[in-house]
Amino acid sequence: MIRSKDLYTVIILGYLTYVKTFDLKLCKILTMPYVEVIRQLMEEQELSQEELAKILGVNQTTVSQWLLGRKKPGYDSIRLLYEKFGVTPNSLFGID
Numbered sequence: 001m002i003r004s005k006d007l008y009t010v011i012i013l014g015y016l017t018y019v020k021t022f023d024l025k026l027c028k029i030l031t032m033p034y035v036e037v038i039r040q041l042m043e044e045q046e047l048s049q050e051e052l053a054k055i056l057g058v059n060q061t062t063v064s065q066w067l068l069g070r071k072k073p074g075y076d077s078i079r080l081l082y083e084k085f086g087v088t089p090n091s092l093f094g095i096d
Contacts (some may be wrong), residue, residue: 034066037087040079049063
């Protein structure tokens, strides 16, 4: 037989698991615009990670981290993406 205290614990743990899962999904959704924009830019311009990195003055590893969604481009990279390719910061981060 389940005691009411145990039932509340199960409900609370279930809720916390749901919230954590939801936050992770939301986080991935929020990080996707720049990943897709950079990936599309590379395809359209036929650029490798190394070539894009050289144009933007960053390491290839940095571009790789952007494409994996682990890092976001910094101010200088955002500015250069706009100057060199016409990618606006708003489109990069999915802001209408």
